[in-house]
Amino acid sequence: METSRHWRLRQQRYALVGEVCPNCDLKIFPPRDICPDCGHEARTLFQFSGRGEVYSHTTVYQAPAGHTEGAPYPLAIVQLEEGPLVTAQLTDLADRPVEIGMPVEMVTRKLRSDGERGILVYGYKFRPRLPQGQPG
Amino acid sequence: MNPSGQSRSSSNSGSAERPNGRSQVLVAGIGMTPVGEHWDVSLRNLALDAMNAAMEDAGGLRPDALYVANMLAPALSGQSHLGALLADFAGLRGIEAATVEAAGASGGVATRQAYLAVASGAVEAALVLGVEKVTDKDSGQVEAALATATDADYEAIQGVTAGAQAALLMRRYLYEHGAPQYALAGFSLVAHENAVANPNAMYRKAISLEQYSKAPMVSDPLNTFDAAPMADGAAALILTRADARQHSQSRPAVEIAGSAVATAAMAAHDLTDPLGLPAGAASVQAALARAAVQTEQIDLFELHDRFSIFAALSLEAAGFAERGGGWLLAKQAEISLNGRIPICTYGGSKARGEPGAATGIYQLAEAASQLQGRAGKNQVSEASVALVQCLGGAGATAATHVLRRVSNGI
Numbered sequence: 001m002e003t004s005r006h007w008r009l010r011q012q013r014y015a016l017v018g019e020v021c022p023n024c025d026l027k028i029f030p031p032r033d034i035c036p037d038c039g040h041e042a043r044t045l046f047q048f049s050g051r052g053e054v055y056s057h058t059t060v061y062q063a064p065a066g067h068t069e070g071a072p073y074p075l076a077i078v079q080l081e082e083g084p085l086v087t088a089q090l091t092d093l094a095d096r097p098v099e100i101g102m103p104v105e106m107v108t109r110k111l112r113s114d115g116e117r118g119i120l121v122y123g124y125k126f127r128p129r130l131p132q133g134q135p136g
Numbered sequence: 137m138n139p140s141g142q143s144r145s146s147s148n149s150g151s152a153e154r155p156n157g158r159s160q161v162l163v164a165g166i167g168m169t170p171v172g173e174h175w176d177v178s179l180r181n182l183a184l185d186a187m188n189a190a191m192e193d194a195g196g197l198r199p200d201a202l203y204v205a206n207m208l209a210p211a212l213s214g215q216s217h218l219g220a221l222l223a224d225f226a227g228l229r230g231i232e233a234a235t236v237e238a239a240g241a242s243g244g245v246a247t248r249q250a251y252l253a254v255a256s257g258a259v260e261a262a263l264v265l266g267v268e269k270v271t272d273k274d275s276g277q278v279e280a281a282l283a284t285a286t287d288a289d290y291e292a293i294q295g296v297t298a299g300a301q302a303a304l305l306m307r308r309y310l311y312e313h314g315a316p317q318y319a320l321a322g323f324s325l326v327a328h329e330n331a332v333a334n335p336n337a338m339y340r341k342a343i344s345l346e347q348y349s350k351a352p353m354v355s356d357p358l359n360t361f362d363a364a365p366m367a368d369g370a371a372a373l374i375l376t377r378a379d380a381r382q383h384s385q386s387r388p389a390v391e392i393a394g395s396a397v398a399t400a401a402m403a404a405h406d407l408t409d410p411l412g413l414p415a416g417a418a419s420v421q422a423a424l425a426r427a428a429v430q431t432e433q434i435d436l437f438e439l440h441d442r443f444s445i446f447a448a449l450s451l452e453a454a455g456f457a458e459r460g461g462g463w464l465l466a467k468q469a470e471i472s473l474n475g476r477i478p479i480c481t482y483g484g485s486k487a488r489g490e491p492g493a494a495t496g497i498y499q500l501a502e503a504a505s506q507l508q509g510r511a512g513k514n515q516v517s518e519a520s521v522a523l524v525q526c527l528g529g530a531g532a533t534a535a536t537h538v539l540r541r542v543s544n545g546i
Contacts, residue, residue, distance in 0.1 A: 009289060030290045036401070036408075056311070058303035058355040060295055064279035067295035075295060075355075077304050077405050085405035087291050087304075100311050111293055123293065 006121050011045075013123035014108055018084070020046035027082040050106030051129065052080040057090065057098045066112050078104055078126050092127035103129040161254045163390045163539065164261070165194025165374035166501035170336045171489030174368040179213050179269040180225045182370040186497075187226045187265055190372035197374055199263035201253060202226075202233035205246035205493040206266070211281035212273045222265065232259070239285035239528030240442055242266065243496020244397070244535025247373065251395045251537075254375050261380060266494030267370040278366055282492075285529045287403035299363055301404050301530045302443035303355035309411055309445055310357065313460035317357065320444035321348045322466030323479075324361045324486050327441060330473065331483025333513035336498075338367050338489030362444040364484070369491025371498045390504045393521075394427030394538035396420075402532040413446075415534035416453035416525065423523075427538035431455045434538075435519040436506055437477055438499040440527045441484040450525060451479075453534075478516045481506060496526035496535060507541040 011017035018029030023040035027048070035042040055077040063071035074090040076098070090098060091109050104126040111123045167189025169182055177185075183204075191197060204218045215221070219233030236246035243266040250262035270278050279299075283292040286301060310319060325345065331337035343361065351359040375392070398418035401407045407414070424431065431454070439450040448462030456477050457465055465471055471479045482488050482502045485495055503522035505511045525536045 005289075012290075030287075030403075030406075036406070056304040056308035058300050058307060058358070059353070060297060060300045060355050061352075062275060062279060062297065062299060062354055063295060064283050064292070064297055065276040066280060068276055070295070073295055075300050075304070077308075077410075085410070087296055087403065087405045088294050100308070112295070121293065 003119060006119070016048040016050055016106055016124060018046050018048055020044050027084060029080065029084040029086055048080050048082055052078040052104055052126070054098060054100055054102045054104060055079040055085055056100060066114065069113065074098060076104075076126065089125045090127065091125040096128055105129045159255050159257060159377045161251050161375055161392045162378055163373055163392065163500070163504045164197060164376045165190045165192070166372070166504050167191075167193055168336050168371040168498060168501050169369060171338045171367050171369035171491050171498070173271045175271065177368070179209060179215065179267060180222060182269060182368060183222050183265055183267040184226055186267065186370035186372040187222070187263060190263065190374050194374040194376070197261050197376060199228065199261045199374060200231055201250070201259045201262045202228060202231060203246040203250045203262060203264045204233065204235045204267065205242035205264065205497060206235055206268060207237050207239055207242050207285070207493040208268055208270060208281050211284065212278065213269055218267075228263075237493070238533045238535070240440065240492060240495060241397075241526045241528030241533035241535045242493030243499070244524070244526040244537065245496070245533065247375075247496060247500060247537065248395045248397050248535060250375050251392050254377060261374060261376040263372060263374055264497060265370065265372045266491070266497030268492035268494050269368050270366050270492065271368050282366070290405070291403050297355065299358060299443065300355040302363075302445050303358035304404060305410055305449075305530060306358050306362070306443070306445040309448065312411065313463070315463045318345065318349060319463040320362060320448060320466055321345055322468070322471070323441055323444045323447040324348055326468060326472050327480045327484040327486035330481055330514060331487030334482040334488060337483045337487055338365060339483070339487045358443060358445070361486075364442050364486045364490035367489040367491055369489060369494045369498065371494050371501050373497060373500055387508045387510065389542045390507045390539050391542045392537055393429065393540040394423035394425070396422035396426065397533065397535045398422065399533050400531060402529060404530040407530070410530070411449065413449040413453040413531045413534070415531055416450055416527065416536075419534040419536035420454045420523070420525065423536040423538050427540065429521055429538055429540070433521050434477065434523045436481055436503065436516045436522050437479045438481065438503050438522065438524040439479050439484075440495065440499070440525060441480055441486050442490055442495075442527065444486070446527060446531070447479065449531065450527070454523065454525070473514065473516055481511065481514050481516055499524045499526060500537060500539065503539050507539055
């Protein structure tokens with residue numbers, strides 16, 4: 001079941017909470033407590049906007065156990081506007097073709113289900129950015 | 137035991153001591169089982185076949201330590217503690233033994249542990265075994281087990297697979313370097329061509345560009361011919377000091393001239409430069425420096441073509457191509473057995489088959505065969521220095537070795 005394991009990650013999964021390095025101002029996601037750039041301790045929380053663009057993408061046809069239900073599914077590395085890359089599924093695409101550079105935004109969706117009695121794991125996915133979601 | 141030693145390079149004549157005080161470490165024996173779907177063979181019997189072959193090849197030398205490279209037995213066979221299990225099963229009950237795990241780089245990393253133990257003098261002869269048994273479970277279970285080498289909390293939970301990770305890098309690579317759709321096909325074609333004469337290879341059949349272009353997608357743009365098939369396999373090496381080598385061996389000796397392991401961020405999204413293969417580059421530089429070998433002196437490069445994109449990235453990281461130019465080497469004139477820098481000389485992971493943690497041991501055994509001139513139809517002519525590299529995950533671990541022939545005319 002691993003309930004506590006998923007619960008511990010609720011801020012990251014539901015709200016993209018990472019960290020910012022107080023020394024060099026690097027924005028960090030996923031959180032790692034030590035700045036990968038300058039080595040300074042980095043425990044200051046930082047909430048990302050959820051906006052970014054597609055850095056690379058694919059469709060997974062040979063899904064691992066636990067993810068076969070939704071296969072094939074679109075998967076991407078998204079570059080957040082604050083800098084970090086994050087790996088996530090794409091969603092709400094309809095028939096829209098995915099391209100590198102496509103603007104996307106974070107939404108919360110079901111990530112996996114562990115059978116009828118198992119827990120449902122929710123977390124971030126990214127969808128094409130909607131007009132009202134665009135800055136300015 | 138042969139205290140006088142009999143196989144030594146002229147620069148080291150009279151002593152097994154290297155200038156830095158470490159002992160010269162030789163590959164005294166190799167053993168490989170065919171890679172494939174071995175429904176009738178268990179994990180331990182597969183391992184036994186490879187260990188017996190290596191010990192026999194080493195003239196019956198009995199090792200005093202066993203290093204097992206394995207990643208998937210806990211997940212796919214419900215079996216950990218392979219060191220004790222396999223030492224005992226091989227008739228070596230009582231010797232020091234343990235498992236070394238570094239995902240797809242396990243074989244190279246285990247070899248480095250054995251090398252360090254022998255070079256230090258703490259171990260006289262070490263047996264390094266790579267073994268993987270994957271066909272007892274269905275493909276979804278195997279994909280999930282392999283995905284444990286990605287970040288469980290931030291990659292695997294999103295449905296990332298090893299193939300998807302490689303596909304994400306491949307698309308970005310093709311985009312950044314303006315490479316055409318079939319830019320990497322040549323890596324697969326040459327691998328299949330080289331496997332035809334390899335009795336241990338899973339797919340001993342050449343393929344055409346047309347077949348490649350029609351292959352179904354695993355994770356677009358990565359198709360089934362870009363992806364090495366996961367399969368059962370076991371391979372083993374005996375490492376020992378030059379002065380402990382069996383007198384009966386008449387073939388050329390092969391030394392581990394350089395050995396290095398480097399790591400990078402494990403998750404692909406955590407790499408500052410996802411296409412840079414920083415661990416690959418760092419381990420090559422360190423291994424070449426220790427061996428005092430220049431890139432131009434390398435006669436063949438056993439790289440880890442788990443997915444075709446990694447052939448391009450490894451060639452770039454090792455200095456055989458400029459950044460973004462690795463795909464331009466995906467043609468016969470460059471990488472076939474008589475090309476400028478032969479790679480995957482027995483078919484690589486693509487066509488020999490990919491037995492996970494055992495891959496690094498197959499690569500080293502194949503390279504040693506080349507340097508000893510016993511590669512038959514796969515022989516690279518006058519091969520005396522080989523570079524051997526295996527990768528874990530999307531290059532998060534890279535283990536690189538330099539093998540060198542040290543007698544018979546050198």
